[in-house]
Amino acid sequence: MPFAHGAAGPRAPAGMGDVPEPCPQAPLAVLSKVELRVSCKHLLDRDTLNKSDPCVLLLMQSQGQWMEVDRSEVIKSNLNPVFAKIFTVDYYFEEVQKLRFEVYDSHGQAGLGTHDDDFLGGMECTVGQIVAQKRVTKPLFLKYGKFAGKSTITIISEEISGNNGYVELAFRAKKLDDKDLFSKSDPFLEIYRIDDDRSEQLVYRTEVVKNNLSPIWEPFKVSLNSLCSCEEKRKLRCVVWDYDSRGKHDFIGEFFTTFEEMQKAMGENKVQWDCMNPKYKIKKRNYKNSGVVVLLDLKIHRVYSFLDYIMGGCQIHFTVAIDFTASNGDPRNSCSLHYINPYQPNEYLKALVAVGEICQDYDSDKKFSALGFGARIPPKYEVSHDFAINFNPDNDECEGIQGVVESYQSCLPKIQLYGPTNVAPIISKVARVAADEERxxxxxxxxxxxxxxxxxxxxxxxTREAIVRASYLPMSIIIVGVGNADFTDMQILDGDDGVLRSPKGEPVLRDIVQFVPFREFKNVSGAATSPSCRERRSSRAFDVRERERERELAPLRRGPESRARSGERRTRSRPCCPAHGQCHVPCAVCRVSSCRERRSSRAFDVRERERERELAPLRRGPESRARSGERRTRSRPCCPAHGQCHVPCAVCRVPCAMCRVPCAMEMRRGSIQPRQWGQGALEGDLLAGRLQGWRALAPAEGISSVPRALVASPVARLSAPEPDTPPRAALPTRSLPPSR
Structure with a gap:
C-alpha cells in the first residue's frame, strides 16, 4: 500500500485593469490549473463506538514513486463525508499524470494511521480522465484489489478560468436558535455555490464555535473562481448548523445571496441576512427567523502574475545574493567554488551572467543590487547575512552585470568565508523594499x-515564512544551486511537488520560487575536457559532439564531384592535430578540423567504416562498457611527446607524424613494450625516433639528407641527452605503410 508523508495583494500596475492572470510559471509544456473537489459515500466503519473519522490523501506519481501532494481536513464520525478542502493540481495535456486518492480513518492528535485497519480504501486515475469527464465516481479498493464494501469516491474537476483573485470574508451571527438541551448550540457555517445544473458545490466550512448563540467566526480567504466562478450574480447558499460529535448535525437555518450583494459590505458598511428554517416558517405563525448572520468585512484581492506586471509597464529591479559560506572552500584553492581562474569564470559567475543577461533587458537603468551572506566582513569581521559586496550600505547597486562581477572579484580578498547558510534575512530585506514600492x-x-x-x-x-510573506508582493525568487551538493531538500521551497506552507500552515498566495541546480543546465563545453580525451562526461554530451562531427563531415560524404560543383576546396591547409599528425579526416579523439586532400571517396568510406568499428565501444555509454568489462579510460601513452590518447589515428594508422613514436595500439599488440614516460623521459629516444622515422620516409620521398631544423627543433633540443647520461638503445625502425 503506497503511502507518503509529506495583507492586501500586490497593487495593479497603472493602466492594467482587471487582466486575467496567465499561468504563474512558463514551462515548456502547456499548463493549466485544475481544482478537484472530493466526496465519499458508504465508507467502512472502523471504529467500535463511533463512526470513522475520514481524511483523504492525494498522491501523484513522480519518477515511479507516489508523492503526497496534499490532504483534506478530518470529518468526525461521518461515513458520507463531503470535504471542504479543494485540491489544486497542474494539468499538462500531453502528459499522463497518475493520481491516487487514499481514504484513512484518523485518530485525533495521533494523525493518520499506517496500519491496514486504518485504511478505508483507495482509487487510482489520471488527471486527464477527471478533466475529460468533469465528474468521476469510482469504487474504493483495499489491499490486493479487494472491494471496500460499497464505498465510492466522487471527484469533481473544474479548470481555473485565469482570474486568480481571491476574497477575504468575515462573518458573525446573532441570536441563533438553541438546539441543545443542557447547553447552547455549537454553530458553524457552510457556503455552497449553486451551479448551472442546480447542483451545489461546497465552497467553505468555518470552524465550530462551542456553546455560543452569537458566534464570531475567523476571517477566511477563498478564490473568486471557487466562490462564484467569477460571476457576481451566481447564487450562493449559506447554511448554519449545530455541531454534533456523532456526525448528526442539527439544522439551524439558511439564507441565499450573491457575491454582488456581498460587496455592499466593503468599507464600514455591513450586510446581514435572516437565517431561516423553512419548517418553522410553515408551522409557526409568528416565526421571524432563527437568527441573523452578519457579513462584517469583505476585501477583494487581485493576484497579478509576472507577465501582468511587465505588460503594465513595470521595470525589473534585479538583486543578486551570493553565498560566501566556508563550505565553498578557500578562494585561493583551485578546488574552491569561489576560485578566480584567469582563463575561465567559476560557476558563481556563470550562473550570475546567465540570469543577469536576461533580466537586464527589462531594466532601464541597468543597475543591479549585489548582496552577500554568510561571511565575516571588515572592519570588525562580524558575520553578516545581508551585506553589500561593494561595501557601500547606502548604495548597493552596481553598473550592469560587469559591475557586479568586478565587485564580486574585489570583495573576495577582503572577507572571511564563514557561515551558516541563512537566506531568510536576504529575502526579508528585498521584501521590505518591495513592500515600500507597493505602497x-x-x-x-x-x-x-x-x-x-x-x-x-x-x-x-x-525561509518558508519569509517566502509566504513575499508571495503577497510584486516579487519573485530564483535559487540556483552551485556545485555538486545534494539539493533534494531545496525542492521543498520550489513548491512543484505541493503548495509551500509556512511553519504555521499558511500557504503561499502564488508560486514565486524557482529552484535550479546549475549542474543540470550548464553547457558541457569542449574546453572542459582535455584534448587527450579523458572519460566522456555522459552519453548525452557525447551524442552532441557526434552530431557536430556529422555536420562537419557532411560535405565530404558527397564525393569530389559534388564538392567541385559547390565550389568547395578539395584541400585544407590548416593543421589537424599537433599530437596526432596531419590526417585525412578529423582526429577521432580531439575532433580538430581536417587538413590534407582526401584521396578518394571510396578510400574515405573504407577508413570511415574502420573508424566506426573502433569507436563503437565508446558510443555504448559508460554502463555498457562497465558491463562488458571494458575500462572507461585508457592511460597507456600513444605519443609520449604530444599527450595521452585513447585510440591511435583512426584513418592512417601511422605513428605520430612529428616524432614517429609508435602509438598505443602498436604497444598493445606487443610489437613494442610500453614505457613509463616522465619528466626528461624523451632524452635520446625521441631524437632517435625522429631521425629513424625520417630515414624511413626519405627513400620514398627522394630526400638524401636530414634537415637541420629537424635536429635543432625545440622538441629535439628538449629530448637531447644530458652530458653524463649514457644514451639508451634507439627504438626499432618502423617503415610506413604504402600510401593509398
Missing part, C-alpha cells in the same frame, strides 16, 4: 531576487 501610487517596479548558494539552507523554517 506608492505608481508601483512601477517588480523585484527579482537571484540567490546563488552551494548547499541547503540552514534556516528552512524562517
Amino acid at each position: 506608492t501610487k505608481e508601483a512601477s517596479q517588480y523585484f527579482i531576487l537571484l540567490i546563488l548558494t552551494d548547499g541547503v539552507v540552514t534556516d528552512m523554517a524562517d
